Amino acid sequence: MPVREMEILAGGQWVSSSGSVDVFDPTDVREPAARVPALTARQVAEIYDAAAAGFATWRRTSPFERAKILHEASALLRSRTAEIADALVTEMGKTLAEATGEVGKAADFFEYYSGIAREGYGTLLNDARPGTKASFQREPIGVVLAVTPWNDPLLTPARKLAPALASGNSVVIKPASETPMSAIHLARALHDAGLPAGVLNVVTGRTSEISDALLDDPRIAAVTFTGSNEVGERLRVRLASRNVRFQGELGGKNATAVLADADLEAAADAVMAAAFGQAGQRCTATSRLVVEREVHDRFVDILRERVAKLTVGPGKDSATTMGPLVSVSQRDSVLGDIARAVEQGAVVRAGGDTPADPERAHGCYVNPTILVGVTPAMDIWRHEVFGPVLAVRAVDGFDEAVEAVNDSVYGLSAAVFTRDLSAAHRFVDEVECGQVAVNTATTGWDVHHPFGGFRDSGSAFKEQGSEALRFYTRVKTVAINYGA
Template identity: 45%
Template sequence: MKAYNYINGTWREAESGERMGSRNPARPGEEIGSSPRSSRTDAEQAVQAAQTAGLAWRDRPAGERGELLRQMALCLEARSGELAELLTREVGKTQPESLGEVKRGVAILHYYAGLAMHADGEHLPAADGVSLLYTRKIPLGVVALITPWNFPVAIPLWKLAPALISGNTVVLKPATGASLTAALLVEIISEAGLPSGVLNLVNGAGAAVAAALVEHPLVQGVSFTGSNAAGRRIAQQAAARGIKVQLEMGGKNAVVVMADADLARAADAVVSGAMKSAGQKCTATSKVIVQPEIRERFTTLLLERLQAITLGPGESPGVYSGPLASEQQQRSVLAAIDAAREAGAELLWGGGMPQTAETAGGYYVEPTLFAGVDPASALAREEIFGPVLAVLEAATLEEAIDLANDTEYGLSAAIFTSSLTSAMTFIRRIEAGMVKVNSETAGVEYQAPFGGLKQSSSHSREQGVAALDFYTHTQTISLTM
């Protein structure tokens, strides 16, 4: 596949003429396509196109914008298999996971289409008893969406849909590791008939293109999902200009398993949360904290499930998890595993690259389980973003909560218990933006606000009605005749 930038309703090469190759992480020798290596010039052209289209899009009746989103959903649904297949080949997800993500994208578009006629303000009593005092939501203008490779359909859409329905125009900058998927996604949804310039796509290296977008004087808002280092840099650039910025970043998500829990159910959820998508989710389970009296039994349950996991190319039937998305990801995860061993953690399972015909040459890492983990170690406190799980012990619920909170992140957390008292204590004290009781840490619902605490987020919320708040300003009007 040969992808292009999409600017002002036309597909075009980067001004430089340079391109970047994309390879299948399951079979790195297989090049699946290329995309433009864009520069600041391309980003500026996309922003200008979005600015030019902005007034007409903003003034378009909300119901018409909603109908366009509904048509985008129908276009995406009609070509869901095609997009899911490319997603699997480019990022490495299993086919069921890829298809599920595309279907989620369809649902997101339908959801925000339904919010087109949602109330966008309120009527307030005026002090003089005569004037009409009310508020309304107005769009920011041009917004830049900077998205990651791990959910290359769902995340762009859960940013794009509320931005468009609120009357903004958009420049999408996807991760280089998902540039082909992003281009096909834009091709599909643009078939709905979006006016030229309302949606623009610029591929290219993150630092150069992202900086050009954040620093552009016409860009009025930036929504970013990715690493903490990149997020902090974007936040500084946005703050220097005084524009709105939304960051969703890392997580070190803990599960607490109490002695009164259904242990088999908990083990299923922990393994699913930690190992699906090769652990490459910001909400993936990274550490599990158990009471001493169930540690041995629960660890055995985890090992049974880990030993049954099948790795292989995402399109192969029956595969539980595919490869990591890139060689860089593989190296990073293996380095974290080596560091954990050197720090004295006990390796119970995995820890290397699988040696099978199905996985040969691919960017795979075995499902890995550590015990005897020092709570102060990097393994217990820092994000790895791979299929690595640490088991820690805590004698009491209070101690378990303290261990769960002992990290700079605060995205997702879960507890397994049959005690309502324990569940409510956990909910009150855990430092996480998303809290689960008797279900895995991974997974979000598009109709509910999503975001983290501490260093996981800039503290605004994505998805649900709450997402509209970021993409709008509140305007107050007093009308006296």
């Protein structure tokens, strides 16, 4: 297959650079699948020039025109689903069905926020002064830097861009180096929908060469980041002294609790999807499983039977139900986590290795893995693995189940399976997570649902829904004396 040569959107133009960054297909990493520009620090500075000019135009653009452009971008994404999904599978490795769903979800964000763009932007307030009317209004904050991850390389940019643009901001987006093609496709849809020059700009390149130019520009009003806690904390500290607004959607170690009265077949369906969908590379994936002891062995057997039916392979193969991990380094990291868990006493009940098929030898595959006998002292219980690995722990009763779910520095997503309505409501009230599910998976939050975690899983600013607008806007209070 020929290597795809891609340009990036900057200042309303499609541009290249003298250098390039290789993008690899995780099904076979021997040769690059695509190349994107490796921008220089000077080019990044010029992009911020364009973003500042774009903001000056976009903030004055009618909200009805903004809505029209976002709605058209949504339609273009849908019409280009096959092309975009193909690129997404090529660079990230998820199955074609998962990629197709991601394109639809990305389009949903622009469709939803095109409606939000038309709504009110403030409210009237009572004022104690005679002859005075007071109000507050929301305004865009300026140039937003969006740093996005490799696991959902189209959906996560859409989740950030749609509310940012609907609010009137301009955006500079830095996609993950492993998966830049999806963000470029997203930029093309917005550009073709009529987005003015400079309102959206894409930066690709080597972090070591452009990070200072990317992060230190004085025109940045806010940074929205999805990724690891290590990087997120460095960003938070780096930006704090400049009073740059920061939003972080960070790690998770999500737990599903299965109580003894649960419908075990339905619970198994949900756990399988949440643990092994997208090869476990979701921030909301179930990576810890807490099961009441009396049904523990039976439930693990049900899961093992279902894992045995999964087909690990290339995402574009219609027979594949779980694709590879995104890169060699990610594969090796996950295998290392499994090996460490076994050293610490966990027992592999399924997987734990790579496929034996020689056709998979040059890919980044890890077989779906179930570990039992896991204890709170093990690293696998604490550390985010971000792969198809499910750590199972037996507990005695509801209180111990909740304690186990909360036994983490993270607090993104949790689920419980039970037929007891009282237990369900208690679980919702007592778990320390931003998203809580009852009798459904930890994954799968809709575009209008506020999304974000507690504790080390993220910052106070939520994404999605109307709550997302709080990050991308500032509030101005107004009082007008019209005469008593």
